[in-house]
Amino acid sequence: MRSMIVAVLLAIFLQSAPARxxxxxxxxxxxxxxxxxxxxxxxxxxxxxxxxxxxxxxxxxxxxxxxxxxxxxxxxxxxxxxxxxxxxxxxxxxxxxxxxxxxxxxxxxxxxxxxxxxxxxxxxxTLLHEYAHHFMISANSMQRPRWFSEGAAEFFxxxxxxxxxxMILGRPALHRAMELFYSPDVKVADLLDPTNYDKRARRNYDAFYGKSWLLYHYLTFDAARKGQFARYLSLLDKGMAQRDAAAEAFGDFDVLEKDVEHYLMRRKINVLPIGSERLKIxxxxxxxLSAGEAAMMPVVIRSKRGVDAEAATSLVAEARNVAALYPRDAAVFSALAEAEYDAGNDSEAIAAADAALALDPGQTNAYVQKGYALFRRAADTEGDRVAAYNKARAPFVALNKRENDHPLPLVYYYRSFAEQGGEPPKLAIDGLVRAVELAPFDFGLRMNLGEALVRLDRKEEARTILRPVAFDPHGGGLAERAADMIARLDKAPSGQDAEAEARLDKAGTELAGS
Incomplete structure (x- = not known):
């Protein structure tokens, strides 16, 4: 009797529980x-x-x-x-x-x-903030100060x-309200002169993002400062230092600080409405998703995030279990190919990619993962390297025919020559330039092109490509390397010294997507 009651209660619970x-x-x-x-x-x-x-x-x-x-x-x-x-x-x-x-x-x-x-x-x-960054670097690759980039992202x-x-844009950034009023203060001068901000002693989260939003909002809407924002950006684009450009465009920083703080205390602020007739999509x-795709989603998400060696070993076992349950699902085998590649299993990655493409030739990721595995094999080959790289290039050539503006085939066409130690042909360089045009937000790819242009002594083009990388506030070692390269270009009238050439030749193999 007790078991019957338990069964009835369980059935009622399952019926009433919300289905996932x-x-x-x-x-x-x-x-x-x-x-x-x-x-x-x-x-x-x-x-x-x-x-x-x-x-x-x-x-x-x-x-x-x-x-x-x-x-x-x-x-x-x-x-x-x-x-x-x-x-x-x-x-x-x-x-x-x-x-x-x-x-x-x-x-x-x-x-x-x-x-x-x-x-x-x-x-x-969070998503709108990050997409604003994605959009703005795609729209304009000129150097932009950190406060401007973050202030714009917060604004939108x-x-x-x-x-x-x-839509309504420019609404109050309510998620920054507590920060503005209670976090350690950040002055306008700290935003406009990054060296000033870097000197500040700070241990905890401060009001940088909130103050950046406030300054961006104020300069966008305040009638008394009309035209100053555009002037500031124009001066930066001409190469003027950040502090000097701000001083010429905005005037006294102390006055600007008072104006911005007064702006924050207003009971109402301006917003930017956009009617639906202007937002056609x-x-x-x-x-x-198919049952197999759905079962593989946890693997896909972690693979796309990126895994270390330990996590890759665990993940590929999970991916194989799913693939065993769905042997006719092309997307499942495409995801398996990525997991196998991440785990260092090149033969298995190629086999899984081939299985995916046999089921569905439109599986883009299968071409990519097969290409990755073949390139890793080619790099380790002790035989005919030309033949190995021709074979490695084949999946990307096939992908290019299916999706002409996919950037990775262009990157790996260049890489197929660069990794062999020879000079890539003009077509390969042009392809790398096109890849950056298609994906200007990928700073690793920008670095690759910048290095290639330096080796060709195309210095001005290299500077243009490398500047957004060098001035990326979150760029870490990549930003430091780009800044170092620009500094070397500024010192040397032509060519590079032997140390720089050796470093660039090594860096040339560290290409996007690897």
Missing amino acids: ADWLQASSDHFVIYAQDSERDLRRFSEQLERYHTALALLFNVTGPAPSPSNRVSVYVVASMQAVRKIHGGDNKYIGGFYLPRAGGSLAIIPRVDAAKSAEDVSMV SSSSFAADGS GDIVIRP
Whole structure:
């Protein structure tokens, strides 16, 4: 009797418990979203992101075709912030979502978004902030100070979306309110003169982001300073130092500080509404993932994030288990190929990629993973290196025929020559230039092209390509290397010294996507 009661109660619980939504994919001009959500909410979310892109393009006067399918931003929506932090790794307790800019594979990983409350949703704010960075470096690769980049991203990330398709930009960044009032203060002078900010003794989180938003908002809307913002950017573009450009454009920093603080105390601030008639977007296609794709999604998300050797070994075992259950699913074997490659199993990666392509020749990632594995083999070959690299190039050539504007085939065409130690032909250099045009947000790729141009003594072009890398505040060692290269270019009238040549030859093999 007791077991019967337990069974009845369990049946009632299962019937009343909310069913977990199936995995869906929303495909649009600029984004591919993967989420366990209702079709209605996912469509609304996708529409909002497309309208956001359209608004940025309108404001920055950017026109042009949509990116190739593989060069769109993929958004993976996971269960919670805790899941985001686990996937991200490290101990940063402030991570609410993150974005990785990669040629042919940019992605964002965020918790579930409440599209009905987008302006207050932390996940949405995080995603809009990161996409603003992605868009602005794509729209204009000129040097921009950190405060400007972060202030602009904060300005746009607080956008709201109305049901009628309209938007409001420049709303108060409420998520920065506590920071502005209670975090250690940051002065306007600290923003406009980074050397001044770097001298500050600080141990905890300060008001840098909040003050950057405030200054950007003030300079955008304050009538008394009309034209100063444009003047400031123009001076920077001409090569003037950050502090000097700010002083000439804005005048006395102490006066500007008082004006900005007074602006913060206003009861109302200006916003920028954009009507729905100006925010036209393309079609959005939503489809359910196959059972195999859905089962493989945890593997896919962690693979796309990137794994170390220990995690790769665990992940490939999980991927093999899923592949054993779904032997006729091409997407499953494409994901398996990536897991095998990450685990160092080149033969298995090639076999899985071939299995995926036999089932579906349109599996883009299968071409990429097979190419990666063959390139790693070619680098280790002791036989005919020319033949090995010709073979390695083949999957990327096939991918290029299917998707002409995918940047990775262009990168790996160049790499197939550079790794052999010879001078790549002009066609390969032109392909690398085109890859940067397609994916200007990938700073590793920019570095590759900059190094190639230095070896060809195309110094001015190299400086233009390398400057955004050198001035990336989050660039770490890559930024330092780019800044060092620019400094060497400025010192040497032509060519490079022997030490620099040797370093660049070594760096030339460290190409994007590897």
